Amino acid sequence: MTKIKICGITGEDEIATLNETGVDYAGFVLYEKSKRYVTVQKARQLFEKLNKDIRKVAVAVAPESELIEEIGRAGFDLLQVHGVDAAEAERIAAQTKLPVWLAVNLRDPAEVRRWRREEYHRIAGVVIDAGAYGSGKTFGWEQNGQDEMCCAVRAFREELLAEGRTFVLAGGLNAENVAEGIRIFAPDVADVSSGVETLCDGMRAKSIIRIKKFKKAVQKTEGV
């Protein structure tokens, strides 16, 4: 079944929500400019409350060497890296013992063609995401899934799968569109942040109801 990653975890209530809903991955955004920013230290405190079978993903943007080292010591299971090219992601993967997912923030079809030509030796997986980080917007696949960009993404997915790499679909997913995303791209992992949040006293928080709905929509694609 398509696995589920809930990204942008910031507090203990959200950890309890993930434990109760039983998702596969929890993402912690270690990028200071993000509204979902947590320090590595804060993420480590949250790990203590997280069920052991939920994998912990460090999400970073063009991380400096020091942060990569800190992430490597903190107990994460994976490092998802945005804002770097394939060569830089390969260098990061060589520096850390963690499996690395390269996040590609898509802006136009030419970009997918460029990424498809890259050589991946150490990268464990690729996250195909919308142009803006954690924006709740898709990269435009929901029109019909047949345009140039979608075809290029599917071809990219085939290449990654043939090499045994994980393919993650991200950007603007929610309970209403995730089944269509799975039908078009057949990802290994569906990654969501904004689409399972609610505003509570002006603060964004992951909603247990929305996560349950999201999970149900994913399970329905497999007849569960």
Ligand SMILES: O=C(O)c1ccccc1NCC(=O)[C@H](O)[C@H](O)COP(=O)(O)O
């Ligand atoms: O969420 C952020 O603010 C963020 C900042 C910098 C890098 C990555 C970030 N988020 C990553 C994710 O939440 C997911 O990988 C993905 O973008 C899904 O986001 P959304 O469209 O909100 O579902």
